[in-house]
Amino acid sequence: MTELLDQFEHAVVAGDADKSAGIARAIAEGALATPDEVFEHLGSAMEKVGSKYETGEYFVPEMLRSAEAVRLAIELLEPYLFTRGRDQSGVIVMGTVKGDIHNIGKNIIVLALRAAGYDVHDLGVNVSTMKFIKAVKETSCDILMLSAFTTSTKVALLDVLTALEREGLRDRVKVVSGGASHSEEFAAEVGVDAFARDVKSALAVCRELLQR
Ligand code: B12
Incomplete structure (x- = not known):
């Protein structure tokens, strides 16, 4: 095999x-x-x-x-x-942040999460902070997943976190980030709940966050 x-x-x-x-x-x-x-x-x-x-x-x-x-x-x-076993449940909103159009890795993660049974709302690429906030409110999601690839779009990621705080949503949703040129250090610095480097770790992180 x-x-x-x-x-x-x-x-x-x-x-x-x-x-x-x-x-x-x-x-x-x-x-x-x-x-x-x-x-x-x-x-x-x-x-x-x-x-x-x-x-x-x-x-x-x-x-x-x-x-x-x-x-x-x-x-x-x-x-x-x-058609394989669906053993997870949870609602996830996912998107690539504003200014960024990379979607290959994001699409693979979305598919893997859906195959694992999560209800994933994929907002696509170049997603504005307001669109993320609206989706978090409308779906009452458990996890918000943000893809950010270029150095400049890391600022957009920070903007989403600030807006979540401002809207009083930060405690309601776990935030996971990932994407090429993204590091564990940066994720810790901006204050997301978790960072994942690949499909395997993204699935493990979601499983763990939803059990907390
Ligand atoms: C493909 C690609 C493109 C394609 C995108 C096509 C598409 N539809 O996505 C095109 C040609 C359009 C492109 C454009 C640009 N790109 Co580009 N691109 C890449 C490249 C070569 C591969 C990215 C990729 O798809 N990898 C394969 C997938 C499977 O891996 P991945 O994306 O990393 O995803 C995995 C993980 O990161 C993770 N993951 C991904 N998202 C998420 C989200 C969450 C929440 C989690 C948990 C995990 C996770 O899981 C995935 C599966 O394992 C990278 C270099 C690299 N080695 O990564 C540069 C790269 C990301 N691009 C870069 C740049 C600069 C650009 C451009 C600005 C200009 C340019 N000079 O090309 C534009 C930006 C346009 C824009 N506004 O976004 C830089 C960013 C550097 C930086 N630090 O800022 C990189 C790193 C290349 C480089 N070294 O210069 N790019």
Whole structure:
């Protein structure tokens, strides 16, 4: 099985959507891997793509081909992932903060959380502070998850936290942050409740926060 998942990861990194879609279909039809395994490999594949982009081995077209391979694989795997056991419950609002349009990692996390049974309201990218506040009020969510990628959008993350305080909502909702170029130190500095680096830790953090 590891071999199939490695091939899956490799096809995504290579941007070979036909191959990754074929493997995704096989996984879905034969229940050949657990959702956690699938998410881990998708996350890891795109992290490799990100590194290749940063080192100049890949350019935007290569990266977008890999992103398309992920999108297609997710589409094919979705029905299979959602028929698996749903063992969690909780409402989560998620979005990428204002000024930021990165969504590949966020989308993987959203899918993983939904597959684990959470009711996830995905607000998309470039989400204003007001939109986050409105969603927290309307959904009475347990957890607010904020994606922030660039250094400049960290300011937007702080703005959401300040607005939560101002609106008297900070004690009602747990805030989790994540995203490339984000660190544990920064998360502690801005005062979120938890930080997660990848799919596995995001799931673990949500599980833990909802048990408190
Ligand atoms: C893909 C990408 C793009 C794509 C985005 C496409 C898309 N639809 O998302 C495009 C080309 C559009 C782009 C644009 C820009 N980008 Co860009 N981009 C990347 C890149 C290469 C990969 C990001 C990615 O998708 N990784 C794969 C996924 C799976 O990983 P991930 O996003 O990190 O997500 C994982 C975790 O972070 C975590 N996670 C993610 N979100 C969340 C949220 C929560 C709550 C939790 C718990 C966890 C979590 O779980 C995910 C799964 O494991 C990174 C470099 C890198 N190595 O990360 C730069 C990077 C993020 N980009 C960067 C920059 C600067 C930009 C631009 C400003 C300009 C530019 N020069 O390219 C614009 C910004 C536009 C804007 N306003 O947002 C910088 C940010 C640097 C900084 N410190 O500010 C980076 C780090 C590259 C670099 N070293 O310069 N980018």
